[in-house]
Amino acid sequence: MMAFTRFVLLLIAPAFLCAREPADLGQGLSYIRIETLPNDLPTPATLKAVVLDLRYIAGDEAAAAALTTWLQNRGGAPTIVLANPETAAPLRQALIADRLPAGTLSLGRAGADFTPDIAIAVTADADQAAWAALTAGTDPATLIADNPGKVRNDEAAIVRRHQNGRSTDPEAAVDTPAPAAIAPDRVLQRAVQLHRGLTVLRVFPH
Numbered sequence: 690m691m692a693f694t695r696f697v698l699l700l701i702a703p704a705f706l707c708a709r710e711p712a713d714l715g716q717g718l719s720y721i722r723i724e725t726l727p728n729d730l731p732t733p734a735t736l737k738a739v740v741l742d743l744r745y746i747a748g749d750e751a752a753a754a755a756l757t758t759w760l761q762n763r764g765g766a767p768t769i770v771l772a773n774p775e776t777a778a779p780l781r782q783a784l785i786a787d788r789l790p791a792g793t794l795s796l797g798r799a800g801a802d803f804t805p806d807i808a809i810a811v812t813a814d815a816d817q818a819a820w821a822a823l824t825a826g827t828d829p830a831t832l833i834a835d836n837p838g839k840v841r842n843d844e845a846a847i848v849r850r851h852q853n854g855r856s857t858d859p860e861a862a863v864d865t866p867a868p869a870a871i872a873p874d875r876v877l878q879r880a881v882q883l884h885r886g887l888t889v890l891r892v893f894p895h
Contacts, residue, residue: 712829720829727755733762740880742771753779765792767893769880774800811875819874832874833881
């Protein structure tokens, strides 16, 4: 009996050992970027509210079945699934509105054969750029706010520049540029806004 139990644990352990660490988006909402199903899925009831990012990932019928089971086992907890036309077809099929359990919404860029619950007007290039930033390790929290780039002026340089009507320091006229701004992920941004709004309306529990 012990040997059989150990064998079963060895079979199911990879799905939990390989699960990704969720990122905190605030107000009880977590974010998980999926690369492989079902390995990257956490225990269904672990997270109170979650954004599950399935954009650009591959997956067969077995992966779709695992996703469906995982969503059903969430027990109605708020779950927003991000997908796009590049998400594998079996996974897109699993996200058809009438197949989703209570508490689950699909959201993302629509396509000829993909109509999420909420379609986001974003270009394919912008969607890809946001995904690439996340894949490169960018903190998801930095992609949900608009942060336009701007020139940062050093106060001492401004004083020197205007002293006697002109600057005597050749470096004083050079502004120090701020780091290049990262464009917001409009899909993830909308998912967070949706969660906040539905929580206020008590559609999603606190």
